[in-house]
Amino acid sequence: MKRIIVLVGRWSHECREVEKFWKERIKKLPATLEIIDVDSDRGMNLMDEFEVSSVPVTIIDDEVIFIGMPDITRAEEIFNEKL
Numbered sequence: 001m002k003r004i005i006v007l008v009g010r011w012s013h014e015c016r017e018v019e020k021f022w023k024e025r026i027k028k029l030p031a032t033l034e035i036i037d038v039d040s041d042r043g044m045n046l047m048d049e050f051e052v053s054s055v056p057v058t059i060i061d062d063e064v065i066f067i068g069m070p071d072i073t074r075a076e077e078i079f080n081e082k083l
Contacts, residue, residue: 002031002079007046007057009038018056018069029079031060 006022008015019035026033036043038055050057050064058066060078 002061004031004033005059006035007038007043007055008035009055015056021070
């Protein structure tokens with residue numbers, strides 16, 4: 001099972017769209033989803049750990065996969081199925 005972490009800023013429209021993107025798809029995936037606000041301690045620590053400075057960020061299995069809106073084709077490749 002894959003682990004998806006999405007780092008978001010609650011002030012960002014794009015972050016809300018990415019959050020919606022993953023929440024709609026997680027139901028069909030063998031994965032867990034965690035949405036983390038970058039204004040939290042954990043969010044700030046993850047931003048530092050993964051050396052990213054903009055949001056939204058999608059991390060899958062401890063690897064930054066997307067910065068910004070996910071590419072659906074690439075996401076499908078990662079999970080080897082249609083989303």
